[in-house]
Amino acid sequence: GAGVSQSPSNKVTEKGKDVELRCDPISGHTALYWYRQSLGQGLEFLIYFQGNSAPDKSGLPSDRFSAERTGGSVSTLTIQRTQQEDSAVYLCASSSTSGSDNEQFFGPGTRLTVL
Amino acid sequence: GNSVTQMEGPVTLSEEAFLTINCTYTATGYPSLFWYVQYPGEGLQLLLKATKADDKGSNKGFEATYRKETTSFHLEKGSVQVSDSAVYFCALSSNSGYALNFGKGTSLLVTP
Numbered sequence: 001g002a003g004v005s006q007s008p009s010n011k012v013t014e015k016g017k018d019v020e021l022r023c024d025p026i027s028g029h030t031a032l033y034w035y036r037q038s039l040g041q042g043l044e045f046l047i048y049f050q051g052n053s054a055p056d057k058s059g060l061p062s063d064r065f066s067a068e069r070t071g072g073s074v075s076t077l078t079i080q081r082t083q084q085e086d087s088a089v090y091l092c093a094s095s096s097t098s099g100s101d102n103e104q105f106f107g108p109g110t111r112l113t114v115l
Numbered sequence: 116g117n118s119v120t121q122m123e124g125p126v127t128l129s130e131e132a133f134l135t136i137n138c139t140y141t142a143t144g145y146p147s148l149f150w151y152v153q154y155p156g157e158g159l160q161l162l163l164k165a166t167k168a169d170d171k172g173s174n175k176g177f178e179a180t181y182r183k184e185t186t187s188f189h190l191e192k193g194s195v196q197v198s199d200s201a202v203y204f205c206a207l208s209s210n211s212g213y214a215l216n217f218g219k220g221t222s223l224l225v226t227p
Contacts, residue, residue: 004158031213043204043217056213091159102208104215106151106159 002026004107006092012113013082021077021110025094032075033095033104034067038088046090049075082114117142121205121218128195128225136190136221138179138205146207148172148181148188149215153202162190162203195225 005024013019025032034046045059049069060066064082069075079086089111093104121138128134140146150162150172163172168183177192188205205218 033213033215035215035217042219043206043215045214045216048213050213059214093159102213103161103164105161108158 004092004094004105006090006107006110008110009108010111010113012115014115015084016081018078018080019082019112021079021090021112023075023077023092023094023107025073025075025092026096026105027073029094029096029105030072031095031097031102031104032069033093034075034077035091035093036061036088037091037109041088043091046077079112082112084114087112087114117146117207117209117216119205119207119216119218121203121221123219124202124222126221126223128223130197130225130227131194132225134190134192134195134199134223136203136205136223138188138190138218140186140188140205140207142186142207142209142216144209146209148179149206149208150177150179150188150190151204151206151217153204153220155201159204195223197225197227199223200225 007022032049036044048056064080067077089109091109092107095102095104118141147166149164151159152162163174165172165181171180179190202220204220206215
């Protein structure tokens with residue numbers, strides 16, 4: 001079956017512009033996660049959704065970052081007024097449950113470059 | 116808070132050599148432990164996991180044992196192949212059960 005998909009695969013933007021990154025989780029997966037992978041920081045957790053609710057937004061680095069999920073499926077991560085330090089690969093993952101031993105299935109990521 | 120420390124790479128080995136990638140963790144409670152692998156040009160994939168102390172996860176010839184007494188989850192393989200060249204990430208999932216805390220990753224290059 002289809003895995004987690006993300007779009008776009010690459011995004012180049014100018015400093016100060018807003019960007020939207022999209023994630024389509026595996027069908028039926030109730031939990032969805034956003035992570036950021038950057039050279040200096042490794043893999044960082046950003047936000048978690050259970051259904052359409054986000055019980056934990058603690059990983060969002062600033063108020064320029066927001067995310068939503070609709071219909072218990074697609075999620076959008078929005079970065080406003082992008083900065084050069086936002087350049088990274090943004091990864092989305094989904095899992096069938098949110099238990100501690102859940103397997104998270106990752107998408108291929110969106111590589112964001114802020115000039 | 117929770118954290119994962121893994122040995123820094125890159126690790127370069129000849130084909131058929133023995134592999135160990137060290138991973139230690141700090142966590143409250145009883146986390147689940149994972150190894151994820153990222154092959155060149157591909158996304159992260161789960162390699163193996165262990166959910167309680169003394170459990171051994173295994174897959175594709177790789178093994179790791181959850182050692183609570185040493186807070187470790189070292190990855191081993193008896194005989195590596197060129198196709199094992201990838202970046203390996205150790206991770207833990209806390210009792211709250213969602214976010215994964217990752218180590219910084221260890222790059223492995225296996226040469227013929």
